[in-house]
Amino acid sequence: MMTTYKLNSKSKLWRFIPVLNASGHLQMAIDHWLFQQHQQGKHPSTLRFYLWESPTLSLGYHQKHWPEHWQQLIWQNQSLELVRRPTGGRAVLHQGDLTYAVITSQLPENPRIAYQTLCQFLIEAWRSLGLELHYGTTGRGYIHNPNCFATATAADLILSDGTKLIGSAQLRGNGVILQHGSIRLTPDAELFRQVFGVEMPAPILTSIASPKALIPTVIDALMMAAQECFGGEWVVEPLSDTELETIEREYSGNWNVN
Numbered sequence: 001m002m003t004t005y006k007l008n009s010k011s012k013l014w015r016f017i018p019v020l021n022a023s024g025h026l027q028m029a030i031d032h033w034l035f036q037q038h039q040q041g042k043h044p045s046t047l048r049f050y051l052w053e054s055p056t057l058s059l060g061y062h063q064k065h066w067p068e069h070w071q072q073l074i075w076q077n078q079s080l081e082l083v084r085r086p087t088g089g090r091a092v093l094h095q096g097d098l099t100y101a102v103i104t105s106q107l108p109e110n111p112r113i114a115y116q117t118l119c120q121f122l123i124e125a126w127r128s129l130g131l132e133l134h135y136g137t138t139g140r141g142y143i144h145n146p147n148c149f150a151t152a153t154a155a156d157l158i159l160s161d162g163t164k165l166i167g168s169a170q171l172r173g174n175g176v177i178l179q180h181g182s183i184r185l186t187p188d189a190e191l192f193r194q195v196f197g198v199e200m201p202a203p204i205l206t207s208i209a210s211p212k213a214l215i216p217t218v219i220d221a222l223m224m225a226a227q228e229c230f231g232g233e234w235v236v237e238p239l240s241d242t243e244l245e246t247i248e249r250e251y252s253g254n255w256n257v258n
């Protein structure tokens with residue numbers, strides 16, 4: 001069953017949804033459902049992390065052009081899933097990454113300041129892990145490249161050597177922001193080359209944890225930083241079967257690429 005939250009306009013309640021491994025269509029549907037529920041005052045601010053059950057390309061909501069061969073991509077005998085995000089930006093290859101999503105309100109109206117407010121927990125978490133992140137500096141020429149990770153704009157976070165670690169995108173409406181982003185942990189260089197036709201430096205994260213412990217270590221750091229940066233009262237609550245059934249029934253078909 002669904003939890004009924006007692007919320008008001010000044011509520012500082014946050015829900016943390018533990019990591020979920022699912023299809024791209026369902027992940028996009030969940031993010032959009034949480035966004036709409038928060039808009040309607042039915043759901044608190046939310047932080048969640050998720051994995052993609054198979055390699056997937058997500059396209060920005062308004063992205064109209066992409067290479068034709070993306071429709072027939074095969075990797076390790078699996079077809080790559082192609083989905084559309086509810087947020088803007090360009091294509092992101094989800095493989096070997098961890099995705100975060102924040103849905104909240106009561107943020108500054110200035111988009112740049114709101115973005116930096118949300119990104120602060122990412123910066124603080126990675127600093128606690130021994131890595132400094134910086135904002136990218138690429139100008140708007142990026143819009144002609146279908147690959148999100150080919151450039152690093154002020155909406156992206158890069159390592160000190162210039163390697164792009166996190167690419168994020170937003171959806172805004174009625175004072176609510178959905179910001180989600182891909183954190184590149186162990187991307188496969190050959191698959192990236194097959195999709196985008198270029199080499200892409202992968203982040204070197206072996207100093208943080210062993211490959212098996214990397215995702216839990218990063219999630220723990222991000223969770224602690226989020227609680228510090230956002231404050232408020234936090235509850236840990238996975239998505240219920242009822243919530244997932246509602247989302248799958250009403251939302252999961254909305255993210256097909258036509």
